[in-house]
Amino acid sequence: MPAPAERDPRMPRLAQSPGFNESMRSGWGTPVRTPVIPDGAALAAHHHRSRLSAALPGRTIAVAAGRAPVRANDTTFEFRADSDFLWLVGCGIEDAVLVLEPVPGGHDATLYLPAPARPGDAGFHADPLRGELWVGPMPGLAEYADALDIRTRRIEELVLRDGTLTAGTPAQAGPAAAALYGRSRSADLARVLAELRMIKDDWEVAELAAAVASTEQGFAAMARELSSAIEWGGERWLQGTFDRYARTVGNGPGYASIVGSGAHAPILHWVRAEGDISPDELLLLDVGVERRSGFTADVTRTIPAGGRFSTAQRAVHDLVEASHRAGLAAVAPGRPWSDFHTASMEVIAQGLHDWGMLPVSVDEALAPDGQQHRRYIVCGVGHHLGIDLHDCASASYAAYQGAVMQPGMALTVEPGLYFHAFDETVPPELRGLGVRIEDDLVVTATGHEVLSSGLPIDATGLEAWLAAARSGELSASAQEAVSGR
């Protein structure tokens, strides 16, 4: 006996009387259904599709946008489209699939998407996923075709031929799943996309710059709330402050915002934000605004919660700053990707040695089979940045770690020192101190541009910035911040 079809838990068991259904069929006007597409995104996506087409001539390609993950039972987290889909289409459309079919001279693009349930459709009032009375006016095939300048078809018409290269996140159920189910994602396509996305065009650089500018404003918003956080709200109040800001000016935070005070600062991904904030502690803030386009910033500053670095805090910050400056100086076209990592690590190893914290010589520590300094910085010193926080991760080793820098690459430089409170090799006065300085950069034709230079990287500059930000001097008007999104 065939297994009964699984019921989609997101669909409610609603009573549908004939009279009720009939009464809902008519009497409705036409709401505005224009899709929200970031300025320039449709044109940029068109160029991106052309680059992909040129990279994979003759191949059929399907990229699925995905679906909001289930949170519990019939509730979901917010939908965030697959990054490759965003790059190729220009906006997120839940359950949609982009297909590129080879034709002489290139590819034809078709966007397959679910039709919304509008007045006159059975689901208009009865489908909580697509019914406009549940989710609000929804752009459909015609509106997306207009706004994105692309051919659209209903998702039910999607048929994929054998040999199609697939990427993205297929929906877990529904017609898109029927077409994509059982196809493993193509590692080749993921690699090609990652390597194409590695070089940002002018529109992408502008998106990153805007994400960083908003993030700097988000730092100022946190600084203004610091007194409340110290008095009663703790780490979570600052996390919520940044997230609310990011949500207002963009999609929201580009990753779980890290707010780590005191002994939490050395914990690389401290996203629990469960702690209090005490004025004598260092406060590590690692946050980024994600724009509507999906591009995210990734910026870290470590500030003294009370306004002034102690001697020990300043010493650690100074060493990380020296390492950071060495890393920045190694970012230029033609330089090996690994140079900034090496340059930053050399400064860290030497500093730790000078403090008597290395069990071996600096040279031994820096040798490939040494690396003892990395006890205090177990992560890398930076990564590509873009629509993904850790962008282009599917690129080959040769194209990423083994590559030379090229104009248009965007990256972070983010050395740090992480002295855990329970690390018995750390001098007692340094235990529980964590410092990271993280900037976002773009490689230019002649060197690099630091996008996040609006925030100081030196201890004295940070003290001055913090004082100005707390007094409200650095706040953009809310209207100014929102108008740029």
Ligand code: GLY
């Ligand atoms: N916030 C994660 C990272 O810096 O890579």
Ligand code: MN
């Ligand atoms: Mn980072």
Ligand code: MN
């Ligand atoms: Mn970060």
